[in-house]
Amino acid sequence: MENTVLRFTGAILLSLLIALALTILPLSEDWKLWRPEWIAMTLIHWALLLPKKMSLLLAWFMGLLVDALYGSILGQHAFGYTLIVFMALRLRPRLLVDSFLHQIFLLTLTLGTYLLINLWILGVSGNTPEPWVYWTPVISSVIVWPLYHYLLYRLFTEQKTFDY
Amino acid sequence: MQQKNLIKFTVLALLSGALMVTDYRGSALMPVRTALKMVLYPVQYVVDVPYRAARFTREFFSEHEKISAENRELRTLINVYAARDQKYYSIAEENQRLRTQLNAVPAVREKFTLAEILSVSSDPFRQNVVINKGSKQGLFVGQVALSGKNIYGQIDSVTPSSAVVMRLTDVKHAIPVRNTRTGLGALAVGTGKINLLELKNIEANMDVQKGDVFVSSGLGQLFPADFPVAVVRTVAYNPGDSFMKVKAQTLTDFTKTREILLIWRSDYATRAAENTGGDKESPGNSKATVAGLSTNKNVKSQKNRIGKNQPINKQKQLQGQ
Numbered sequence: 001m002e003n004t005v006l007r008f009t010g011a012i013l014l015s016l017l018i019a020l021a022l023t024i025l026p027l028s029e030d031w032k033l034w035r036p037e038w039i040a041m042t043l044i045h046w047a048l049l050l051p052k053k054m055s056l057l058l059a060w061f062m063g064l065l066v067d068a069l070y071g072s073i074l075g076q077h078a079f080g081y082t083l084i085v086f087m088a089l090r091l092r093p094r095l096l097v098d099s100f101l102h103q104i105f106l107l108t109l110t111l112g113t114y115l116l117i118n119l120w121i122l123g124v125s126g127n128t129p130e131p132w133v134y135w136t137p138v139i140s141s142v143i144v145w146p147l148y149h150y151l152l153y154r155l156f157t158e159q160k161t162f163d164y
Numbered sequence: 165m166q167q168k169n170l171i172k173f174t175v176l177a178l179l180s181g182a183l184m185v186t187d188y189r190g191s192a193l194m195p196v197r198t199a200l201k202m203v204l205y206p207v208q209y210v211v212d213v214p215y216r217a218a219r220f221t222r223e224f225f226s227e228h229e230k231i232s233a234e235n236r237e238l239r240t241l242i243n244v245y246a247a248r249d250q251k252y253y254s255i256a257e258e259n260q261r262l263r264t265q266l267n268a269v270p271a272v273r274e275k276f277t278l279a280e281i282l283s284v285s286s287d288p289f290r291q292n293v294v295i296n297k298g299s300k301q302g303l304f305v306g307q308v309a310l311s312g313k314n315i316y317g318q319i320d321s322v323t324p325s326s327a328v329v330m331r332l333t334d335v336k337h338a339i340p341v342r343n344t345r346t347g348l349g350a351l352a353v354g355t356g357k358i359n360l361l362e363l364k365n366i367e368a369n370m371d372v373q374k375g376d377v378f379v380s381s382g383l384g385q386l387f388p389a390d391f392p393v394a395v396v397r398t399v400a401y402n403p404g405d406s407f408m409k410v411k412a413q414t415l416t417d418f419t420k421t422r423e424i425l426l427i428w429r430s431d432y433a434t435r436a437a438e439n440t441g442g443d444k445e446s447p448g449n450s451k452a453t454v455a456g457l458s459t460n461k462n463v464k465s466q467k468n469r470i471g472k473n474q475p476i477n478k479q480k481q482l483q484g485q
Contacts, residue, residue, distance in 0.1 A: 068200030070287040075183030
């Protein structure tokens with residue numbers, strides 16, 4: 001993966017925009033709970049693939065946008081996404097980046113932490129969601145991760161064919 | 165690299181914390197939120213385009229006959245409603261006249277506009293929708309939204325061209341209601357679940373039955389009185405509790421509504437004028453100004469309505485002659 005490069009400039013931004021659109025996409029009430037954490041997954045994907053291109057500031061700004069979208073307290077998702085990227089960047093050297101098992105371990109860990117902190121913040125600010133269904137995004141994210149990861153990899157990056 | 169990230173992370177975490185505290189404590193960050201929503205609006209709009217296109221094509225290709233039949237039906241309906249409307253306005257005018265003679269506070273009069281729900285879901289644990297009208301069309305925070313004749317919710321926040329409507333079923337929403345059968349007052353609080361409300365503050369010995377219809381009571385002065393809200397589905401009482409656990413189903417089906425009506429009550433305008441005008445008078449005096457202003461406003465809106473209904477009005481008069 002060391003010689004993976006972006007296919008075009010702004011690929012990361014475009015992928016995040018698509019993730020945002022997927023987050024906004026209307027779903028029926030029953031499916032809404034199962035919506036994967038698209039933006040978090042995209043951030044983790046780029047943190048794993050191109051750690052040098054991934055900035056905490058970008059994650060923080062995406063979080064602010066999601067806060068405005070959800071109407072949650074400003075800073076809640078911003079903090080969550082920053083934490084996800086930070087954890088992913090920190091854990092990356094300790095993992096085999098190509099191994100799906102390791103990727104899914106990282107995904108569960110970061111998403112779990114993120115959702116736990118969200119739960120705390122929600123609890124402090126006075127609206128507690130239903131206990132069990134709250135965690136469904138972790139499961140759905142893990143399910144769609146392999147395909148999503150592969151698609152992002154194929155669509156937005158290419159292999160460097162020779163060294164400059 | 166690692167060190168730099170750690171510093172960055174700490175700074176951003178502290179910044180988020182500061183934001184959260186400020187946002188939780190007041191509305192100082194409203195401009196930031198509005199700016200972010202304006203960034204989001206194009207994305208929301210683009211996501212909605214396929215749905216809009218699907219609806220458009222469906223409507224475009226539905227049979228001509230069906231549409232013309234529907235058109236005929238609607239035309240007759242318009243006539244019926246126009247006549248009814250005319251009757252209503254003459255009664256309203258009479259009422260207004262009688263009220264001025266009695267020196268009573270004028271009745272509340274409403275103006276409506278229709279807004280479309282951008283089919284956008286947000287947080288699964290909140291019950292909010294985004295609509296395609298905003299402060300440019302005169303919408304404001306706290307405005308009442310209806311779906312047909314039932315109450316839908318109220319506006320939570322506005323940007324120039326969109327607004328967020330909080331549904332009745334949102335966990336943060338509450339509306340004062342009244343039982344149509346017994347007149348018993350209660351508070352209908354959202355549960356965060358679709359089409360389900362919980363009626364609070366109903367004591368154990370009160371008379372509430374399954375199938376009772378609750379309407380808005382007009383207390384709290386936000387919602388107009390006597391609009392249907394919910395019908396009681398289950399009544400449960402745990403011995404030892406001081407209140408009953410009453411669940412009610414909303415009369416608005418939130419899963420099917422695509423368009424909502426926003427209403428302007430004449431006293432809203434006066435309230436806004438009061439706020440911006442900053443007339444700091446004694447409570448008694450300010451009440452008098454409210455009454456005076458709202459009569460003016462009423463007369464104005466009445467004129468507008470009559471102006472729009474001119475043809476029908478004339479027709480009516482001709483018929484009368």
